Amino acid sequence: MSKNYKTLDANEAVAKIAYKLNEVICIYPITPASPMGEWADEWASQIQPNLWGTIPSVVEMQSEGGAAGAVHGALQTGSLTTTFTSSQGLLLMIPNLYKIAGELTCAVIHVAARSLAAQALSIFGDHSDVMAVRSTGFALLCSNSVQEAHDFALISQVATLKTRVPFIHFFDGFRTSHEIQKIELLEESVLRALISDDEVLAHRARGLSPDRPVLRGTAQNPDVYFQGRESVNSYYDACADAVQTAMDQFGELTGRHYKLYEYEGDPNAERVIIIMGSGAETVHETVDYLTAKGEKVGVLKVRLYRPLDGERLAAALPKTVQKISVLDRTKEPGAGGEPLYLDVITALTEYWSGNMPKVVGGRYGLSSKEFDPAMVKAVFDNLSLEKSKNHFTVGINDDVTHTSLDYDKSFSTEGEKVVRAVFYGLGSDGTVGANKNSIKIIGEETDNYAQGYFVYDSKKSGAVTVSHLRFGPDKIRSTYLISQANFVGCHQWLFLEKLDVLKEAKEGAVFLLNTPYEKEEVWDQLPIEVQEKIVRKQLKLWVINANKVARESGMAGRVNTVMQVCFFYLSGVLPQDEAISKIKETIQKTYGKKGPEIVEMNLKAVDNTVQNLFQVPLGTVSSNIHKPPIVSPLAPEFMREVQAKMLIKEGDDLPVSVLPCDGTYPTGTSKWEKRNVGQSIPVWDPDVCVQCGKCVMVCPHAVIRGKTYEESELANAPSAFKFTNTRDKDFAGEKFTIQVAPEDCTGCGICVDVCPAKNKSTPSKKAINMQEQQPLREQERENWDFFLDIPLPDRTKLKLNQIRQQQLQEPLFEFSGACAGCGETPYLKLISQLFGDRTVVANATGCSSIYSGNLPTTPYTKNAEGRGIAWSNSLFEDNAEFGLGFRISLDKHAQFALELLQKMGGTVGDNLVNSLITSSQHSEADIWEQRERVEELKRQLQGINTPDAKQMLSLADYLVKKTVWIIGGDGWAYDIGFGGLDHVIASGRNVNILVMDTEVYSNTGGQSSKATPRGAVAKFAAGGKPSPKKDLGMIAMTYGNVYVASVAMGARDEHTLRAFLEAEAYNGPSIIIAYSHCIAHGINMNTAMSHQKEIVDSGRWLLYRYNPELKEQGKNPLLLDSHAPKKGIADSMYQENRFRMLKSSKPEDAKRLLKEYQQDIDNRWHTYEYLSHQMPSNPDHK
């Protein structure tokens, strides 16, 4: 096989070309385009040159808007410049796109096409984003596959240099950007041959230079603007020819020939589908299948969408066509049709000679919705109808407006020559990584074509992954998930009771199962539903105790290598000995640079696998074990009927009618999920516990809770329910319990880390100790249910400045899908406890919006009165403004309510009016009393039928204090949303801002932000961040009227609590910058809270509060709550992989950056210490 073949995804395939062909690359993270920027940054840090021998300047910007501006600037000064983006990012670039195109600038932007946020955000693929820029003047060139994406990255660059029309080169997000395919890599000589240096020089010569000054970017008036706009027409007219010429030249050099509008199928077809993007490959595959059966069908693949060459498009269609279905992967509500459909009609109207074919349009594949041959068949079948449905949808069940086409799910075009394997794994067990390796082995070590596609769920802890691998002798066009698998691997036993892992298994398939049971007992331990399927499909059942083999090889929990060996052994893709030796070679290649120990344990796992792999004969379908219900029958109907389907990966089957039309979902649903992802859970020892509340406070998933209660509540306690005397004198005589939710715990162990109470006889034990979950599950489930029914302590009587009492408050944020040990969620839980019954949250896009708002379930919940946090996510960039909008609106409601109230003394009584108006609402008790007054007001207003009374009734609740929390990460607050955040804190309005500072863009995989400390390795800072962390708190303090706090819960929890109470109480803007440890730091997550203490002790993070109210009291508003750094920063830094990595990759740079970082820390400490010792300058207060 030629050495030019590689198996890789489109992001890498495109980045390889874009990197070679540019001098400036402006980057910003956004899924699914981020890896292109990551590759560019990595290659630049490795000093890899571009085509002309220089290393491209790769620069991260603060937003896609910023990236577009920088791209525009770099282009205007003559550099070959690119950027990579997607979805909302592309929208933020729109103003610059018009400019770049208007100025006829040679440029290519590579886009992994993705849905736009509408009723909900979606990270998955469709053409909503690229369709939103079709009017900018950029050419739009679409790639349908990984190979095309690689090739068109070059062709678009050739074309832009030739035509001066800038290009957006796009391909489908995830389906293409993340699909691993075997492709032929372009040789540099091909790039050299196609890129004209003269055109590059001409581009540079058009750049601004004071040596040949010109002015570009004028303001034009009615007299000439119009003519100026028309002056570009000839360039657009020439564009299509230029692209086709580039494609033709490319074909001569590579043997891969492309057409702008490429027809495949019967030359005399009567029915044709017109489509662009990865779906075209599935249509192509289906057309091949149907034409072989004699059907007169075809597909026209649209590659150049803008400028549209209608003449070529029409000419590419067979003259015999009678009916056309145009498929759009986007939706334009209210339009006369989707864009490609309308364009096709225009093209045919203008250029078709003879009888016009009938054209219908339809939508498919939004947000990576499956688009498979069965759906293609349905589209062709629709064309066969006398009255074909127009403006249809395919792939969903629209039972409301009945747009959808029915399709036969059993229809398949998958041939016998293709081996299809599906693997169910956990994110943490390494299944996906191993499968990526397998695809590389098959693609690069055999003559087979190979394809890998991976499906992830919405959780960051205990996430289920499904890998779809295909390989065979012919090119693979199947851009859809496998439904007829020859091989199914189930890498976790617990999936058997939750998921239908055999739904893809075809008759006679191999079923490889990782089991904790001996081979003789496995059959009887299978749920009856699984037994039934195995027997009905006559599957070949193979089992291995992979956890045991992995553990014995030193790789506890990572079953990837073991299961990979089993796959190769059973699939027969290679002779067994050869397969084993290839795996070993790959292990050496993958892990060699990481050390011999790593290689050794993987090799050991390989050697130990085959002897532990057994085939199990099929028994009778007689198991006593049944799959449990997905959620409790006590759950609300929407949870049982709708969200439960999503939980078991059957959300595709939900019809339109059951989904909310405006994106509104109930809260309080995460508690029904019972994920059972924690292999061990905390167990309480009442005799050792000091009842401090720290474990409750730090628990990221709110699974560990405390209660004090009357002894009488224990009357019906389960026998294993634990309690002891309450130590707090305020609750003397009561009983106390710490209880764990066994099925919601992720087993992170953070609670054990912070527990200060040690067993005096065995100090290795604390008041909380981790134990295996499985044997405790039933008993603790019963205890948890009992615990929940014990009444909560009276909120109005709790001393909220004491953690032990404050933590008795009910959390209204629980069981999120955040990472095990998450450093952000404890802060959100604290807000929910303190203010949850009166809070509205504006949440910036990022980790917190995902674990808070990603379906199927939501962690925000309600108290017994039905009150809780109301939550929304607008965008990434506008969150501060969004939250300010909440504040202004809520204040308006309250103001109007007060105005109405003042008119109502006669109706509801002056006393009530006065007490409602004058209530201070400072404390929980005040707020409780105000709520009572409001209830009284509502009672009195009932039945009064005046307009004012109706308005008053609708506004009465706003007389109770409402708190606005504006929440997000550092990517939002320091970078993309900083402008808005700055404006909001300057507004003086009473909003509370929580910045959960993980010092990287956590959600998109750890890209550097302006909060990233100097010297840390992050994506986009592969060589270590060279500049210091921005001091957001200091910037906020310069206003003087903003409450600012910098906290780290793990370093000093009571300081955190005090800051949150003060921030909310402050009648003005407040901002809390909260250190949030993160999986992206490469730390031990179970000791991350105590690590925060080391960080604060070293001075890397400061604890302080800046309270403008202190100025009024003649005091210095800045309280520096940290002690002077006790030691240098190196010890705490090098416990984190982000710093260690640089030490191991670039030791000299690491040393220099450590020194500079220490200097940053020392300087900051001295500055804050100085400021905290200054007296206020206002002489009135002396």
Add this chain to the structure above:
Amino acid sequence: MDLTTTYLGLKFKSPLVVGAAAPLSEDIDHIKTMEDYGASGIVLHSLFEEQIKQERLALYHHTEYGTHSYAEALTYFPEPEIFHVGANSYLYHIQKAKEAVDIPIIASLNGDSIGGWTDYAKNIEQAGADAIELNVYEIPTDMTKTGAEIEQIYIDLLHAVKDAVKIPVAIKISPYFSNMANMAKRLTDAGADGLVLFNRFYQPDIDIDELEVTSNVLLSSPQDMRLPMRWIAILYGRLNVDFAATSGINKGHDVLKMMMAGANVTLIVSALLRHGVHYLRDMEQEMLHWMEEHEYDSIKQMQGSMSQINCPDESQFERVQYMKALQTFHPEHSFV
């Protein structure tokens, strides 16, 4: 005045060699400064095989942890082309140290396996170190192992390293052998070019408030030098091997005592950590002053002069005298 001495076949301008300690030798600038203040050689801080393994495993764990779980964050770190996990940075440090100074550079190695000892020793030799000091640092806690088995481990690893490299090899050992003299002989027979006496194990402490075992480093105190001095004095002249004295050498006079006991060089650590590296100059001055005052021409003149075989009363180094000393000891203040 001739302060020169030889150790491991290498020439040293004085017996003032800086012993192995990371704070002293991990910075090349420090090494240069110590040379300027009179250090005659540097033993670099130890390369710990076990630590390297742990670092590799940690790096692997943290680069893999949480990956390929969630569609937006399939990894959390860029993948560097090279990982200098392992000996690379240490070997690079040897090269840099050799470039920076003219005095001998001795690398120190603490292995965890025979393969590790020999592989790293070869690497150290290739990196240009003038000699290797094997830092054998182990507390045997396995109750089924005999003293003889433990001793054999030392002998085996020394043989292995000697077979693997051509540069001189010293071995740093603890005093906890049943028969120190026999052990010293066996090590010499196994090819040791030098014996470094003694390794001082850091002893753990207990924090009674936090119920934790702590491991803060205690610098050596002057009385710590008595033990190595005794054994160097006893062994001098009886074994064909060099001696490096370490522990508690705090003053120029202490260096002279060690020379008289029979040491070739002294390894200074605690004194420099306590007073700063410029203290080397003070120690040297004190030595010179004493030697002038007492009309010594050279260090060689005094080396071994007070060893057991040369001293006026060889029984002073034997254990029985300790009992006698205690019986005749009367403190100046009341202790009842």
